[in-house]
Amino acid sequence: MWRRSIQVRVVASTMALTAVVIGVVGWFLLQQTRDGLLDDRVDAVVAEAANETREAQERLLATPGTDADAAGQRVQLVEPIVNRGEARGFAVVLAATTEPGASLSGAGGTQFTPGLDVASVPPALVAHFAESPDPAWSYTRMRQEDASGRMRTMPAVAVGSQVELPADGESYTLYYLFPLDDEAETLALVQRALLAAAVLLLLLVGGVTFLVTRQVVTPIRLARQVAERLAAGRLQERLRVSGEDDLARLATSFNQMASNLQAQIRQLEELSRLQRRFVSDVSHELRTPLTTVRMASDVLYDSREDFDGSSSRAAELLQKELDRFETLLADLLEISRFDAGAASLETEDLDLVEVVRRVVDSTRVLADQRGITLAVDAAGPVRAEADARRVERVVRNLVTNAIDHARSAPDAPDALGDIVVRVAGDEHAAAVAVRDYGVGLESGESAMVFNRFWRADPARARTSGGTGLGLSISLEDAHLHGGWLQAWGRPGAGAQFRLTLPRRAGHELRQSPLPLVPADAGAQR
Missing domain, CATH: 3.30.450.20 (PAS domain)
Structure with missing residues (x-):
């Protein structure tokens, strides 16, 4: 109080x-x-x-x-x-x-x-x-x-x-x-009279102060309640204005501010809705011409040996960029489903260790091309009620992102490899942490890294051919499970991304079985 x-x-x-x-x-x-x-x-x-x-x-x-x-x-x-x-x-x-x-x-x-x-x-x-x-x-x-x-x-x-x-x-x-x-x-007698008068005067002063402060505090409390309702999304809430004193003018200014905020928020919501609608419509509309282009590209690609050198190379580049374009369209459609609130889970009893090993095996070729070693650190099966497709997509995005930014060196701080994927669980949660020893993240980038199309180094080439939406989709997948996806990084010391999921669907997370900041955070590559 x-x-x-x-x-x-x-x-x-x-x-x-x-x-x-x-x-x-x-x-x-x-x-x-x-x-x-x-x-x-x-x-x-x-x-x-x-x-x-x-x-x-x-x-x-x-x-x-x-x-x-x-x-x-x-x-x-x-x-x-x-x-x-x-x-x-x-x-x-x-x-x-x-x-x-x-x-x-x-x-x-x-x-x-x-x-x-x-x-x-x-x-x-x-x-x-x-x-x-x-x-x-x-x-x-x-x-x-x-x-x-x-x-x-x-x-x-x-x-x-x-x-x-x-x-x-x-x-x-x-x-x-x-x-x-x-x-x-x-x-x-004088002492008793003074004491009685002092107690009575003290009570009267307390009562008068209470009444006077109540006249000032009550409007402030009402303004706080209205501000809380505005923050909760009830944009039509307003303060009741009575009189012409300073508090009345404050209430009028507050109402004007709320009206302006409501208009701006509605405008932004409308723009956002139009943007989402545009992305969804464009993504769907591009499906038909892309299918036609894909069919023609397949014909050209299959016949590339009959072409001269430059034409054959053009057919290969066309096929590669069409693959990337299809991936981008798929990501845009997935993002539009998240924005529309249409995404849903198909949960099952899942062993996260098996999912991680499957992802690591499928991306090992890409890692070998860059001279990067991948390792899995798991003591045993870690089970959780989750959507296998979405969890595998999150882990794949984290691993390919680590491959893009990892470095290969003989003096790796972790003896297991250049990229280590750890899996652990406790009674309430299961977690997957992907640790790399690459360029790391600058201060403040651990939150920005999940923004759509954000890249720490725009000039850096994407070895895995990503679209810039992978981590954003991964974050939405984690939130859909009621879990966390968090990032830690330090320049020159690499980065670690941690996915934490509840062991039982619908349960609230309180902590993760794996630390966000790795134990070797002080090691430098």
Whole structure:
């Protein structure tokens, strides 16, 4: 889906980017809300702690005392603050000012709210008052017993300020610890609200993106479907045009292109039909005069010994060219049957090895004239359901074509001969490969070699007297069997043609028992 659907990629990418943007904005808003809540809370608790300290100092000054009642003054100082703290939700610790580096403990006359862990006062704040009498505050973690007697830990703000007891003239430090439970709950509520809003916004963005991309992707999908139907031959298919936007103009242009293609294809089909009809008609019409010419040529050929030298040679040339002309007519008629779809198979259980040996024996004279050695490489019978006439014609075309292009040399890469015909089979397919060590094929010629009348070297003479249609007819014969006919070649390394047929008629081929590229492909002649 990710690779095939633009809509999926656009929606997913948009939602991913939106999630990143929402995350960044949400984090920024959360930080601003947190800082605002804490700043307001700190200002409030610092002011409240200053008021408590000022009232306590005024209360102590209004009550004269001596060294004997210093402990009483500490209690008198702390108890009202503790009572108000229990009612208003904060805790208090009264401790003597320590030396720098000393820690705060619950002993030594320290007064504090019941249930409070004195260690909740941050050491940094204690160290501050060991060096300076100025009020200060700090964030901390406050530990205090709840109503059930369990210790609770919560975020808090610790505010400290110093007072002086009239009884002994010593400075003591009041530490106020204000829990941040309300702020934490507010921040959690904001977090939940932001999360819910982010999820809802993400879904809305995804839905909107889906709907928007659908308006663009749907016409593209319709155009793809119409293009596929056009490619399948349904040339009358057109896109429905609605509106005047860019997509509508694209649909109009597409329809115009389809109409032009349809007209061109119909014109080409008509030209092709006329061409096939012309070839078929000419081939049939030439049969009658060719028969007459053949009869006259036979008479002249049989009487050539009674002629002078030049006339006798002319009779022989006439007979030879008439043979070639008849072969060309037969090939043209066969091609016209393929074009008309009138070709049919007469299948039988066939041993391809026997067919190959029969073809090699019949073409050995031609090979000997050129000094070419032919060899058959087959381990045993290879049977397949095929048309014997057509298969033999394919093999004959491949072998004679190899003879035309092979070279004779004593250092042949294949010890079997200059041309080797291999036959092999497996459970599903049977194959015949014809390997020669001639001029080979240039890049791209392995596909062009099956074109009608195509020749790699137009100046090269045809030793076998071919018509230029042999490989084209062979390819059609292979396709008629549901098989393959493929070519491989390399300049200077020769060529190999491979015919692959299904063992059972109508079965689909998946692989060939013989490789297309021979094992000795690197050998050079």
